[in-house]
Amino acid sequence: MKHKENKKWFLLGLKHGIPIGIGYFAVAFTLGITAKNIGLTPGQAAAASFLMHASAGEFAAFKVIAANAGYVEMVLQELIINLRYLLMSCALTQKVPEKTNPVHRFLVSYFITDEIFGISSTVEGDLNPFYNYGAACVASPGWVLGTFLGALTGNILPANVASALNLALYGMFIAIIIPPARKNRVIAAIVLVSMLASSLFAWVATFIPVSSGLRIILLTVLIAGIAAWLHPIEEGGEKDEE
Amino acid sequence: MKNSILIYLLVAAGVTYLIRALPMTLIRKNIKSRFIRSFLCYVPYVTLAVMTFPAVLFETASIVSAAAGFCVAVLIAYLDGNLFKVVLGGCSVVFLVELFLV
Numbered sequence: 200m201k202h203k204e205n206k207k208w209f210l211l212g213l214k215h216g217i218p219i220g221i222g223y224f225a226v227a228f229t230l231g232i233t234a235k236n237i238g239l240t241p242g243q244a245a246a247a248s249f250l251m252h253a254s255a256g257e258f259a260a261f262k263v264i265a266a267n268a269g270y271v272e273m274v275l276q277e278l279i280i281n282l283r284y285l286l287m288s289c290a291l292t293q294k295v296p297e298k299t300n301p302v303h304r305f306l307v308s309y310f311i312t313d314e315i316f317g318i319s320s321t322v323e324g325d326l327n328p329f330y331n332y333g334a335a336c337v338a339s340p341g342w343v344l345g346t347f348l349g350a351l352t353g354n355i356l357p358a359n360v361a362s363a364l365n366l367a368l369y370g371m372f373i374a375i376i377i378p379p380a381r382k383n384r385v386i387a388a389i390v391l392v393s394m395l396a397s398s399l400f401a402w403v404a405t406f407i408p409v410s411s412g413l414r415i416i417l418l419t420v421l422i423a424g425i426a427a428w429l430h431p432i433e434e435g436g437e438k439d440e441e
Numbered sequence: 442m443k444n445s446i447l448i449y450l451l452v453a454a455g456v457t458y459l460i461r462a463l464p465m466t467l468i469r470k471n472i473k474s475r476f477i478r479s480f481l482c483y484v485p486y487v488t489l490a491v492m493t494f495p496a497v498l499f500e501t502a503s504i505v506s507a508a509a510g511f512c513v514a515v516l517i518a519y520l521d522g523n524l525f526k527v528v529l530g531g532c533s534v535v536f537l538v539e540l541f542l543v
Contacts, residue, residue, distance in 0.1 A: 243450070250450055288464035308458070313489070359502070374518045374524040376489050
């Protein structure tokens with residue numbers, strides 16, 4: 200029974216992980232080129248990707264390495280850029296059943312990327328860790344292999360193909376947030392306000408430097424906080440309130 | 442030289458993993474506060490929306506192709522909702538627009 204259930208979730212995760220894997224491959228390829236440019240070997244670049252699974256975090260790490268800066272600088276950079284994963288992890292704690300084995304918690308944590316978080320935080324009902332494993336099984340190789348090949352070959356993808364593929368991960372985010380927004384007016388308002396506020400912040404950031412990592416956290420806490428205060432979810436259940 | 446790159450990567454990976462794992466392993470209970478539960482429920486939508494826009498506009502070769510790809514992706518997501526179709530549709534539009542534009 201349980202085994203069958205896990206298998207079902209794993210296969211669903213695999214299926215949903217395919218577009219993530221493709222998008223990852225394209226983005227990681229660019230990341231690999233960056234790694235090559237600062238003098239990392241393809242192996243080191245792939246190791247970075249396997250160890251971190253974080254695009255902005257890895258770009259930042261490469262910059263720190265290139266600058267030959269101190270380890271403390273590395274810690275601070277990663278802390279700021281990746282702090283959004285803290286919020287994502289908090290959100291996921293309410294999706295996995297209370298009794299979930301700690302081993303699963305450690306493993307699920309390893310693959311909290313923007314995209315895997317996106318699909319797993321919005322599944323209906325409880326989250327089965329095997330869904331995340333399924334997604335990770337396709338997404339992670341795409342990410343690691345993309346980095347490796349990028350660092351190995353440099354810029355070989357035709358420019359227009361690379362340009363089009365850059366939209367893939369954003370397309371995924373859109374596919375995650377728009378359908379629930381259609382069903383729920385609060386979520387629709389949240390999405391709209393978030394995009395507007397983010398644009399405003401991006402514009403302000405051209406005068407006052409605010410890192411994109413910090414921007415994401417500030418806006419998330421602010422907007423999700425206000426939304427929770429104005430429209431708390433219905434007690435004892437789902438957020439569909441209409 | 443090689444050594445220090447390894448340490449750099451391990452430091453970066455360690456910090457990143459701790460950030461991801463601490464809440465997941467420390468918060469084992471369902472949170473009772475309605476406010477916090479609502480907050481966490483809304484987090485994904487805000488975070489993903491903020492990461493998408495306006496960043497998406499500057500990711501392709503031209504802001505026009507990105508805007509077109511974005512609009513089509515939103516439209517497909519609204520009408521159909523299938524992840525694969527949204528991604529494929531968005532990327533194809535970028536490709537086509539750049540074919541005529543650049």
